[in-house]
Every structure is written in C-alpha cells, then in structure tokens.
Amino acid sequence: MGEFTHFDQNGNAIMVDVTDKVVTERIAVAEGSIRVNAEVFDAIKNQTAAKGDVLGTARIAGIMAAKKTSDLIPMCHPLMLTKVSIDFEPDEANLSVKCICTAKLSGKTGVEMEALTGVSVALLTIYDMCKAIDKSMEMSQIRLVEKLGGKSGHFVNPNV
Numbered sequence: 475m476g477e478f479t480h481f482d483q484n485g486n487a488i489m490v491d492v493t494d495k496v497v498t499e500r501i502a503v504a505e506g507s508i509r510v511n512a513e514v515f516d517a518i519k520n521q522t523a524a525k526g527d528v529l530g531t532a533r534i535a536g537i538m539a540a541k542k543t544s545d546l547i548p549m550c551h552p553l554m555l556t557k558v559s560i561d562f563e564p565d566e567a568n569l570s571v572k573c574i575c576t577a578k579l580s581g582k583t584g585v586e587m588e589a590l591t592g593v594s595v596a597l598l599t600i601y602d603m604c605k606a607i608d609k610s611m612e613m614s615q616i617r618l619v620e621k622l623g624g625k626s627g628h629f630v631n632p633n634v
Contacts, residue, residue, distance in 0.1 A: 480549045489549050495582040500623035504589035505634070506616035507572045508597045514604045514611065515569050525603040529562050532573070532603070536560035536596030540577050540588040550587050555579050558588070560596050573597055574619075584624050590616065 479490045517523040537558045544552040557578035575592035577585040597613045621629045
C-alpha cells in the first residue's frame, strides 16, 4: 500500500494530478444488495409498488448517480464515462435484490467510485420507492468486485 494521494505534504486535501498518467481503458464492477420483506419483494417482482417500476427507476437513478460522482465525492475527477450499466439479480429465497454496476471509460483515472456510487444510489432508490411498505430494509455488501486498467492493473476482490 502506498501513501495517501489526496493530501499534500502539509496535510491539505488535494485533487490528485493525473496530467502525466497514460490514457487506458478502465472498467470497474461494483455490487451491493438490499434485504427486503416478502411484501416488498412481491411488489418489486410484480411491479405493483405504488411509486411504479422499482427496478427500472433504480436503474436510471444508478446510472445518473455514476455520471454525477464527481459532484458528490469531493476529490473525484469529472469523467467522460463511455458506459454505465445497472443490473439486478432478485433472490426470492433470501428476499434480497443484488445490484451490479459496471462503469467504463478510456481515461487517466479509474472508475471505481462511479461504479460504487451507481450501486449505492440504485439501492437507495429501491429503499425510497418501497419504504411505505417496509422501513426495515437493509443495504449491505456494497463493494468493488473487479477493476481493470491503469497502473495498478487488474484487481479481483478475493472476498466476493
């Protein structure tokens, strides 16, 4: 592990200078899940939630959030994303929905934060759209699954 790069020699927060970095194709995949009760799961599955299509809306929210990551996380660079996808894996046996966000670009800095932000906001949107049914939903396991590109190369999370 290297030094923290978001601080100067005096401990002041800085945005990392990526001027001299090489442009490479970069991809990040993040995931997370939300546990719900049976009533919420049925409303999501059958598209009967009062606020409408839960997963469709959450997909759009996640994509929009990934695009706005630099507005939310102070030291993130604004990026020209070339792809953001949000996919869902409903798991009826465990009353949960897994969200997977893939973010891609050709650039000088990675897209991990964009993928993580996309997952987080998509899950928050599921919560928001279903909280009238159950306020005890629980989001968990939000994590980077894999990243490719850049100086650090290929990373696969060993805990997934």
